[in-house]
Amino acid sequence: MLEKTPETALRDTVHPFDRATQVHAGDGGWRGEASADYFAFVGPFGGATAATMLRAILIQPERIGDPLSVTVNFCAPVGNGSFDLAVRLMKATRSTQHWMVELLQNGEIATFMTAVFAARRPSWSHQAATMPDAPPFDQVKPIPNNLVAPWAQQYQFRFVEGAPSYSDTVNDTPASAYSRMWLSDTQPRPIDFLSLLSMSDSFFARIFHVLGAIVPIGTVSMTTVFHADAADLAAENTTAVLGAADASIFHKSFSDQTGELWSPSGRLLATTSQVVYFKA
């Protein structure tokens, strides 16, 4: 029986998502790495890239409070290998901070993020929206995990409505853009801000659903708003969320996409919207 080296032990104990989104100190800044485990078609999965950038803010010693709103702009594909992360506190008030992170490869910006952090205070509370219907998580089967892209193998998708059924030809009439699914890490991991941000980008492109076929796409800009703070998330203590996604319009090569991430207890944890380039 082989004895484990410390490095192998780390690989076994650290969750693949935490390994993929790790950040370490570099020459006068921070560095991350495009993880093969979370690769998509032309670069790393945007959700993992965004989570890496958010982590770079979370570990800053002067950070206060929790992420409230995050916008990430995908300017150019991130390539293999490592990247630099330039982290900047744009403005701080007593209870709010505005951060910016630039991801650079070969000196060029490939992605950047702006994020609002806030120390949230108790207030009047009211959830106007209600959780969409869904059978319990364990009563829905995940779709087969032999999908093309490595990143999609890191998640389990248990569709309640709008399960993907793609063919080589597009639909004669557009199908619904709406879908709803339980979503979890394949290796269970408690939901936190990093995974919520990554999961915000895990909805299959709405154009695939509407056309019934896979076409070239790319997220251009994504905004995620968190409706729970760290204490709320800890209280939920869940490894799965119910995700619902929809789109309003596909026009002149761009589409919108909106999404919601719900805890099994019926709490709205995050809402998200993105602009997606498509070729069709």
Place this chain on the structure above:
Amino acid sequence: MLEKTPETALRDTVHPFDRATQVHAGDGGWRGEASADYFAFVGPFGGATAATMLRAILIQPERIGDPLSVTVNFCAPVGNGSFDLAVRLMKATRSTQHWMVELLQNGEIATFMTAVFAARRPSWSHQAATMPDAPPFDQVKPIPNNLVAPWAQQYQFRFVEGAPSYSDTVNDTPASAYSRMWLSDTQPRPIDFLSLLSMSDSFFARIFHVLGAIVPIGTVSMTTVFHADAADLAAENTTAVLGAADASIFHKSFSDQTGELWSPSGRLLATTSQVVYFKA
């Protein structure tokens, strides 16, 4: 009869919105001014500030295409008087540009914007969403124009559903967060990207609707996505839009808000979302 000076003539012919959002070259950068015409309670109306910043990008000689997605973060109140605008092209590809604008007063960032511009190409087109019902614009009366804040006098709000009815005491049970209205400049002005962005921030705070009372609020971050390019907007040739707004949750001092802006012909021109601080 007094003869008009050139300056007075300019005041008469330039629309108040264009006057409020003008940008001129300053010392090595660009400058704008907080317009008294569009003042809110503690500073200029965020919509006008955002439009000024977007204009600073639109006038850049290297700008290509039209605004696609704009995120503006309101970090601190903008004070009276002028401000500096630092405009930076973060990254350009063949058909897409990522811009950033920082608004500074006394050397401190008060607001910043990131914007994606794109030269939109013809594609398969499909509007999945349908326009909410509404009587024609001219069959709905605007609410009285003697509102407290100057900025609100620059617009006409013709409510179809969820007309504001605020009192000094909050509702016993939360009312609906949803409202729908025709929206236009008080002095008619053709809808363009600048006015769509400003109008994105013109929905009354959802907490007012839900509580039935005015409480302290402030927009923290707003994202607007345009679903029409300049040619599409020119073809619509309208001075009014139908605006619908809603919210999902009010929790620990922050609320979300989503909105849609429709042309009278039934085209979805823009969708918007924002995070709002509230005290209640």
